Amino acid sequence: QVHLEVSGGGSVQAGGSLRLSCQSSEDTYNSMAWFRRVQGERRQGIGVFNIFEGTVRYVDSVKGRATISRDNKERMLYLEMSALKPEDSGMYYCAVGNLGSDIPPEFWEARFPYWAKGTQVTVSS
Numbered sequence: 001q002v003h004l005e006v007s008g009g010g011s012v013q014a015g016g017s018l019r020l021s022c023q024s025s026e027d028t029y030n031s032m033a034w035f036r037r038v039q040g041e042r043r044q045g046i047g048v049f050n051i052f053e054g055t056v057r058y059v060d061s062v063k064g065r066a067t068i069s070r071d072n073k074e075r076m077l078y079l080e081m082s083a084l085k086p087e088d089s090g091m092y093y094c095a096v097g098n099l100g101s102d103i104p105p106e107f108w109e110a111r112f113p114y115w116a117k118g119t120q121v122t123v124s125s
Contacts, residue, residue, distance in 0.1 A: 004115065004116035006117065006118070009120055010120070012084055014086055015084065020094075029114075033108065035108075035112075036093065047068045048068075051072070057105075062081065068080075079092070086124065088121065097111045097114065
């Protein structure tokens with residue numbers, strides 16, 4: 001059983017930035033990822049960090065605004081997002097699983113069996 005804990009989130013002004021952290025209890029899977037559920041939409045991926053390769057994949061909607069990094073020694077995953085908009089408001093989640101490099105973003109969620117409790121991000125205009 002992998003335990004995940006997210007920190008960060010809260011309220012931020014439009015145009016500002018956020019930084020979230022996710023601590024994993026172990027590295028028994030090849031990927032850690034960030035997802036979010038914004039108003040009116042289902043939960044969707046933001047990006048995935050491949051632990052073994054040290055590579056990151058982002059969904060097109062956040063490219064250029066999101067940066068995912070990882071401290072492998074601490075098993076800590078980070079998400080930094082800039083130029084935030086009110087439509088970025090929602091619940092943000094961290095997850096761990098095995099994901100192949102050829103899996104498109106719409107199929108990521110099912111590959112992640114372990115999830116942290118979400119953290120709320122509210123962007124005000």
